[in-house]
Amino acid sequence: MNGTKQILIVEDDTKIAAALAVRLNAAGYEVLTAPDGVQGLQLALDHRPDLIVMDIWMPVGLGLSVAQRLQNLGLGHIPIIVMTASKLAGLQQAAAEVGAVAFFEKPYNADELLKTIARTLKPDRAPPIHHDSKHSTRMAA
Amino acid sequence: MIVRRRLAAELPNGEVAHVATKPEFTDALKAGGWDLILSDYMLRTFHGLDALVLARELSPDIPFLFLSGMVGDEVAVESLKAGATDYVLKDRPARLVPAIQRALKEAEVLAKRRQDEKEMRRIQAELAESNRNLLRKNHEIQDFYHTLSHELKTPLTSAGEFISIVMDGLGGPVNKTQLEYLAIAKESCNQLRDCINDLLDATRLDTGKLTIDLKPVSLDELAHRVASSMKPAFAQKKISLTEKIAPNLPQIPLDEYRITQVINNLLNNGLKFSPAGGTIVLKVREAKTNPEWVEVSVSDSGCGIAKEHREHIFDRLYQVKAGDAATGQGLGLGLYLCRELVQLHGGNIWVESEPGRGSTFTFVLPKNQQVRWTNLLLVDDDPGMIDLLCESLNREFNVRTAGDGDEALEQMRRQMPDIVVLDLALPQRDGPAILEEIRRNWGPVPVIVFTGYTDGKLLNRALAFSPFTLVAKPCSPDTLLEAIRKVERSTDTAIWKKNHCGPASLQRN
Numbered sequence: 001m002n003g004t005k006q007i008l009i010v011e012d013d014t015k016i017a018a019a020l021a022v023r024l025n026a027a028g029y030e031v032l033t034a035p036d037g038v039q040g041l042q043l044a045l046d047h048r049p050d051l052i053v054m055d056i057w058m059p060v061g062l063g064l065s066v067a068q069r070l071q072n073l074g075l076g077h078i079p080i081i082v083m084t085a086s087k088l089a090g091l092q093q094a095a096a097e098v099g100a101v102a103f104f105e106k107p108y109n110a111d112e113l114l115k116t117i118a119r120t121l122k123p124d125r126a127p128p129i130h131h132d133s134k135h136s137t138r139m140a141a
Numbered sequence: 142m143i144v145r146r147r148l149a150a151e152l153p154n155g156e157v158a159h160v161a162t163k164p165e166f167t168d169a170l171k172a173g174g175w176d177l178i179l180s181d182y183m184l185r186t187f188h189g190l191d192a193l194v195l196a197r198e199l200s201p202d203i204p205f206l207f208l209s210g211m212v213g214d215e216v217a218v219e220s221l222k223a224g225a226t227d228y229v230l231k232d233r234p235a236r237l238v239p240a241i242q243r244a245l246k247e248a249e250v251l252a253k254r255r256q257d258e259k260e261m262r263r264i265q266a267e268l269a270e271s272n273r274n275l276l277r278k279n280h281e282i283q284d285f286y287h288t289l290s291h292e293l294k295t296p297l298t299s300a301g302e303f304i305s306i307v308m309d310g311l312g313g314p315v316n317k318t319q320l321e322y323l324a325i326a327k328e329s330c331n332q333l334r335d336c337i338n339d340l341l342d343a344t345r346l347d348t349g350k351l352t353i354d355l356k357p358v359s360l361d362e363l364a365h366r367v368a369s370s371m372k373p374a375f376a377q378k379k380i381s382l383t384e385k386i387a388p389n390l391p392q393i394p395l396d397e398y399r400i401t402q403v404i405n406n407l408l409n410n411g412l413k414f415s416p417a418g419g420t421i422v423l424k425v426r427e428a429k430t431n432p433e434w435v436e437v438s439v440s441d442s443g444c445g446i447a448k449e450h451r452e453h454i455f456d457r458l459y460q461v462k463a464g465d466a467a468t469g470q471g472l473g474l475g476l477y478l479c480r481e482l483v484q485l486h487g488g489n490i491w492v493e494s495e496p497g498r499g500s501t502f503t504f505v506l507p508k509n510q511q512v513r514w515t516n517l518l519l520v521d522d523d524p525g526m527i528d529l530l531c532e533s534l535n536r537e538f539n540v541r542t543a544g545d546g547d548e549a550l551e552q553m554r555r556q557m558p559d560i561v562v563l564d565l566a567l568p569q570r571d572g573p574a575i576l577e578e579i580r581r582n583w584g585p586v587p588v589i590v591f592t593g594y595t596d597g598k599l600l601n602r603a604l605a606f607s608p609f610t611l612v613a614k615p616c617s618p619d620t621l622l623e624a625i626r627k628v629e630r631s632t633d634t635a636i637w638k639k640n641h642c643g644p645a646s647l648q649r650n
Contacts, residue, residue, distance in 0.1 A: 106297075107302070
């Protein structure tokens with residue numbers, strides 16, 4: 001390892017995945033992408049990324065259940081940032097319950113996202129807690 | 142025969158048929174079409190009461206009269222109890238026809254009532270059905286808008302993000318003109334995003350799903366934050382934004398996200414309707430007319446709003462139609478949402494304007510209404526006492542009550558109170574036992590023991606789980622109120638609140 005952090009993007013919308021990949025690449029991260037939860041799980045097992053950015057509603061394997069399965073597979077230490085375009089009540093809560101470190105609503109604020117990722121990946125730092133200002137519930141880290 | 146003759150004579154319009162056996166009677170009932178049944182009490186082949194039972198079973202609504210030679214109140218009572226309409230003695234034939242007429246009349250009324258009831262039930266069923274349909278539709282609408290918003294936002298996210306990516310130079314160098322054009326595109330994406338969010342909020346309001354989450358917030362700080370975030374947009378349009386925010390306003394209960402949305406919306410409106418070089422003033426202060434309210438106003442130097450528009454400007458989907466293209470923007474939901482959101486806070490919003498001289502939108506929020514800063518758990522098994530105390534405590538605290546130990550502990554688990562007021566003499570698990578449980582599970586939560594002098598033994602046991610404040614019963618609600626206020630101000634409570642308190646402890650009841 002040359003110290004480059006690896007981030008796995010699990011996102012079914014290829015365009016958003018591409019936008020995320022461009023941002024994260026430009027910020028100096030190595031990026032892996034998966035179009036659904038199952039492939040995301042596979043990539044996570046194969047590559048053990050440093051962080052996962054994940055959509056909630058995907059055709060195969062909802063994001064939240066992927067998070068749970070990662071925990072079952074002993075990969076629960078990988079921080080997960082959850083993203084969704086949905087405004088359904090309770091999603092943020094649900095994300096917090098499966099241990100997500102942050103929750104972003106789409107369209108996301110890229111600056112905020114990069115900052116959150118940077119803080120999360122900083123060694124010896126407690127994971128940050130980001131919550132979109134529109135959501136008042138604090139996330140359990 | 143005598144009966145027939147009398148009937149024929151006195152009821153010329155009546156038709157009479159005669160049956161003598163049970164099968165005949167059964168067939169006749171099944172054939173139907175009868176208005177009244179006249180039966181001998183003692184029939185030759187079967188008993189009159191059997192006939193009655195049969196009649197009630199097959200034709201419950203047809204009046205059934207007994208005609209009998211038997212004398213005796215008992216028989217009469219027995220037959221009436223069994224469901225007969227009336228009882229006429231054979232030796233008083235003159236009573237027969239009036240009895241029949243009365244029975245027919247009653248039957249008619251009864252039938253009418255049955256009919257009405259049936260109609261009522263039908264209408265009720267229809268209403269219930271249509272209610273179910275509406276509820277289902279409501280859900281469908283809600284679901285549809287959620288799906289719609291998801292489907293709209295997904296492409297919007299990538300469009301907006303790629304624009305930002307190019308603007309940030311991640312796709313190579315960008316010249317100044319390109320940057321300007323991209324900024325416009327990005328702004329359009331943001332507008333679209335706001336529209337979708339407004340649409341979703343309006344749907345939530347329509348379907349009763351929009352709720353607010355009140356927490357104490359400094360409105361002055363919040364207003365300043367919103368104003369700061371909009372500075373670039375104002376600068377771009379060369380409109381000056383002046384903040385006149387009174388310092389040291391108290392925190393007031395509000396939903397931060399929603400009030401941000403309201404102020405944002407008002408400032409955006411001002412921005413939209415003000416000419417370049419105009420001025421917008423954002424004021425936050427204690428309401429002039431009433432210190433119980435905090436007032437936020439946004440004044441612009443725009444074209445003003447004519448009276449006929451002012452009356453409808455907060456209506457759903459209302460738009461000021463003017464020649465200026467800029468006024469045609471938006472869904473006509475912004476001010477509607479503002480009004481609904483402010484009203485959900487128990488506040489009010491209005492507009493003052495003079496055409497040509499600009500407009501001022503003002504909304505007021507109550508300083509202290511739904512949020513009680515301190516959560517109180519009141520444990521007492523006397524509902525009368527609870528009612529009495531709640532009446533005075535409710536004004537200052539967020540009070541929850543429990544009638545026994547199990548309920549009290551359940552309440553503790555559900556929402557940690559800041560202060561517990563505990564009666565000692567309770568059925569089953571008594572006060573000291575509850576206190577023991579509280580201390581074991583939750584440690585130093587401030588407790589006020591509210592108990593009678595007679596509870597010496599209980600008090601002794603409770604002392605093992607001190608500290609607590611003691612308030613002797615009986616006392617006036619004011620005495621207890623004063624004691625609670627004192628405990629509320631104590632450092633113990635402050636420390637406890639700080640350590641245990643999550644947002645949950647500040648939510649309204």
